[in-house]
Amino acid sequence: MSIKRLIPSLFLIAGIALSAPSQAVVLLSDGFDADSQSTVLNFNNLINWTVSDGTIDYIRSGDYGISCVGGSGGCLDMDGSTSDAGRITSRATFSLLPGVTYFVDATISGNQRGGSSDEISFGFLDANTSNLIGGATFSGIPNSSPFAPLSLSFSSSNAHTARLFFEGAGQDNVGVILDNVLFRDSTTGDLPEPGALALLGLGLAGLATSRRRKH
Numbered sequence: 110m111s112i113k114r115l116i117p118s119l120f121l122i123a124g125i126a127l128s129a130p131s132q133a134v135v136l137l138s139d140g141f142d143a144d145s146q147s148t149v150l151n152f153n154n155l156i157n158w159t160v161s162d163g164t165i166d167y168i169r170s171g172d173y174g175i176s177c178v179g180g181s182g183g184c185l186d187m188d189g190s191t192s193d194a195g196r197i198t199s200r201a202t203f204s205l206l207p208g209v210t211y212f213v214d215a216t217i218s219g220n221q222r223g224g225s226s227d228e229i230s231f232g233f234l235d236a237n238t239s240n241l242i243g244g245a246t247f248s249g250i251p252n253s254s255p256f257a258p259l260s261l262s263f264s265s266s267n268a269h270t271a272r273l274f275f276e277g278a279g280q281d282n283v284g285v286i287l288d289n290v291l292f293r294d295s296t297t298g299d300l301p302e303p304g305a306l307a308l309l310g311l312g313l314a315g316l317a318t319s320r321r322r323k324h
C-alpha cells in the first residue's frame with residue numbers, strides 16, 4: 110500500500126445495528142467523467158459538488174501528463190492553479206441516521222507530476238454549520254503513488270444532516286488526483302471490498318465491538 114499514514118480524526122463510532130441482510134444503498138457515485146469534455150483549470154462547475162476554500166482543476170485523462178482511473182474520462186487535481194488547494198462539497202445533503210454505517214470510498218493517486226508529497230482530507234460536514242462531523246486525513250502521499258483506494262466508515266449515535274467533502278492541502282498547484290467517489294450506506298454491517306479493508310481500521314474496530322456486544 111503506497112499510502113503510508115491514516116490519521117483518523119473525530120470519528121463518532123457508536124453501536125451498529127445488525128439486522129436482516131439487504132443491499133447497500135448507493136447515495137452518491139461520481140467518476141467525474143461528465144462534468145466537462147475538456148480540461149478546465151480552477152473549475153467550479155462540477156455537477157455534484159461546489160468548490161470552496163481554494164481551487165481544484167478538472168482534468169481529462171492524458172492532459173498535463175495525468176492519467177485518470179482507467180486511462181480515460183475525467184478526474185480532479187485537488188490542488189488547483191491558484192496556489193491554494195480547494196475543497197469540494199456535495200451539493201446534496203444526506204440524512205445520516207443513528208445506527209446506520211456509512212461507507213465513503215474513492216480512488217486517489219499522487220500528483221503524478223513530480224511535486225512534493227500531498228495531503229487530502231475527506232468526510233462529512235454539518236450541512237448547516239459546515240462544522241466537521243467526522244472524517245480522516247491522509248498525508249505524505251508521494252507524487253508517484255499509483256491509484257489506490259481511500260475509504261472510511263462512519264456511524265454515529267446522533268442524527269446528522271451532512272454533506273460529503275474532499276479537501277486538498279497545498280500551494281504548489283500539483284495535488285492529489287481524485288476519481289471514483291462512491292458513498293453508500295448499509296444497515297447490514299456488510300464489509301466493503303477487500304481492497305479497501307486495509308484503510309478501514311477504526312471503523313472495523315467499532316464494528317467488532319458492536320458484534321461482541323450483540324452476543
Ligand SMILES: [Ca+2]
Nearest residue numbers: 140182183288
Ligand atoms: Ca473518472
Ligand SMILES: [Ca+2]
Nearest residue numbers: 188189190282
Ligand atoms: Ca493544478
Ligand SMILES: [Ca+2]
Nearest residue numbers: 188279283284
Ligand atoms: Ca501539492
